[in-house]
Amino acid sequence: MAAKLKNELHESSNLAGSKLAGASNSIQVNFNSLPAEENPPERISIRDVAKQAGVSIATVSMVLNQNPRISRPTHARVQRVIDSMGYRPNRLAQSLSSRYTQVLAVMLPPLRHAFADAYFGEILSGISDRAGKLGHKLLIEQAKPQYIKEGKHIELYERRFVDGLLCLGFNEKHAFLSDLRQYPMILVDNRFGDGVLDYVHCDYRMGAKQAMNCLLQLGHRNIGMIYAAPESPTARDVLEVYTTELRHAGIEPKESWLADGCFTDEGGAAAAELLTHRDKDITAFLCGNDKMALGAIRYLVEHGHKVPQDISVVGFDDIQHLAYANPSLTTVHLPLYELGVAACERLVSRIRGKVDHVADVLPTHLVLRESTSIVRTR
Amino acid sequence: MAAKLKNELHESSNLAGSKLAGASNSIQVNFNSLPAEENPPERISIRDVAKQAGVSIATVSMVLNQNPRISRPTHARVQRVIDSMGYRPNRLAQSLSSRYTQVLAVMLPPLRHAFADAYFGEILSGISDRAGKLGHKLLIEQAKPQYIKEGKHIELYERRFVDGLLCLGFNEKHAFLSDLRQYPMILVDNRFGDGVLDYVHCDYRMGAKQAMNCLLQLGHRNIGMIYAAPESPTARDVLEVYTTELRHAGIEPKESWLADGCFTDEGGAAAAELLTHRDKDITAFLCGNDKMALGAIRYLVEHGHKVPQDISVVGFDDIQHLAYANPSLTTVHLPLYELGVAACERLVSRIRGKVDHVADVLPTHLVLRESTSIVRTR
């Protein structure tokens, strides 16, 4: 109810203006108008094709589905009729009958800007591309509290909206996920309940290890960590590796080196402020994602710390346009597009019964750019 | 084929690591397991409900659809059976029979990062929210060249995937749009062929007028324009108002004040470079969107121009986090969320036959922030 539209009021006046503009310099467009196009487009069904081709509807159906029991000549003849009539099978009827919808759903978390997010967007790109190639359509849903309360996520399957579901941006705090255990579903870029749910995620441990190795080799010993969502297993992976690698280097991690940045730009800035005030000797930040890293850098630069001369910053995700940032961000590259591709691929395999459990981890690597350097000497 | 997955290789080793992590600190989760959940979930149909309630399936159907011809007591009795059995009507069957799918498609342009775009994301948010409230699902499609060539956009209707379509980010160069003329479709934030297609867009003329008035009142007379997509009617609206308002103020616009920024950050930077070199006297830029404005500012700041002291910059869109930019960006606020809401709303009205033509324009306004100031005196 947030949006109150008063457009009717403006319509007439603006329309006059727009008409003018359109008339003055609109580009020529080819309208291939048909003679009787305002009539109902007269849907043709499999029966029409069968009649026209002089075969039964079963035969047409089998031609459509490339059934090998149909002979070459019959197939060719029917196919020709199909093409000439421009027949396109009704997907609803196909799905009802075959029990497969060829539709997948993507579930996004109830964040305000979930649709405009670089992280989700990149995964979605991969999902969308692969779904298209596999002949599947994509439904997008957002798991708002009310939505879950009403059981809409279960209806997705029960009412046969989709064959399977990909969940992005959820973690073990999202209990509704376990409702979906019995259906084809893949948790993307996380795990759940020690592997009860199928998943595909990036190798956060590998990335964290490389990031820490890099910072330690550059001589950093007081390394802060801006984390987020400790209820997320993959986020915990990073925290654990951070701790382990510090100890491995003979450094005892301090509680005061940790701050929650909520995965947001502003959160990253706030965390950077907190950490720099808590410990003046911190010379590097490991950040749970790029947005927090960028926020941290913004805070640092605005408050007289030079990046990377005074403080090095490492991110996670490798979202777009990072190379254009100033300084450009050293970060752990997550293969998000490939993650989307893999998740989609695996989900379809699960739906088709080709696999019965999915648990894939995709390799990650550190991308060195300008936001890291050798530790400052005081 | 860009993604080559080598995850199988990594799976075993990483899995070992992740299992360890999961076991060590996983959060307790409540698995409300049913006794016989591995069996096929045993779908119940309208027939089962009818039998159980001792009525015909027609009666159940009419209860489902709130048909007033069903008496109070019968309705109550059947509804109770429906609830107790947990019956959920099969949407495929409903759609096949009723000829409405209750699904809308959103078509995005074939840009690499269309799914991670702040502009599209905001509109999508509005569409998604309203579609949910109206009981409609959302399909997302990307109009890649191959997709259009194969006529998939027409299949969307012909094969009954959807009832209607919302097209985001297209303009008059995209000829395939005219294929959809005969179906319920709304062009979002643009016009096409002088109004042949239904549309809802923001009032770019109003926004441009306010931006130009602001710059002129601040004393700017040499105002450059970083535009994009001149084949887009709404983009032309801005160009026209820019020209008109300059003339109105007694200034003859120069060709050398115009540069195409391609709607991108990098394009904006390149355009700023071009314009500053072509005319040293330029003191302000009007930019076709925020991304280009941000790119322009980045270029200016990196090359010794102070913003806004030397050069003022105005954007268009008012995307998120602009207030956090440095300097924060003065821009024309487009009601993108509301635009999505309105487009969705109108599309459903069109599908239901409540309106037969849609041509709405939503008001815009200038948001003054730090990237504009009174003209520099030399």
Added chain:
DNA sequence: CTACATTGTTAAACTGATTAAACAGTTAAC
């Protein structure tokens, strides 16, 4: 020359709903 596969096609059942028309059972009108 029957018996038996094999091959290609089809009739008919099925998917799970909606809806127009028919049909009883009441009530109101003339």
Added chain:
DNA sequence: GTTAACTGTTTAATCAGTTTAACAATGTAG
């Protein structure tokens, strides 16, 4: 006291496909 109108429910057709089992026609083996 019939006729007409109204209620509430059901019968049966329909939406547009898939799929199983049956069938005819042909080829092959015994």
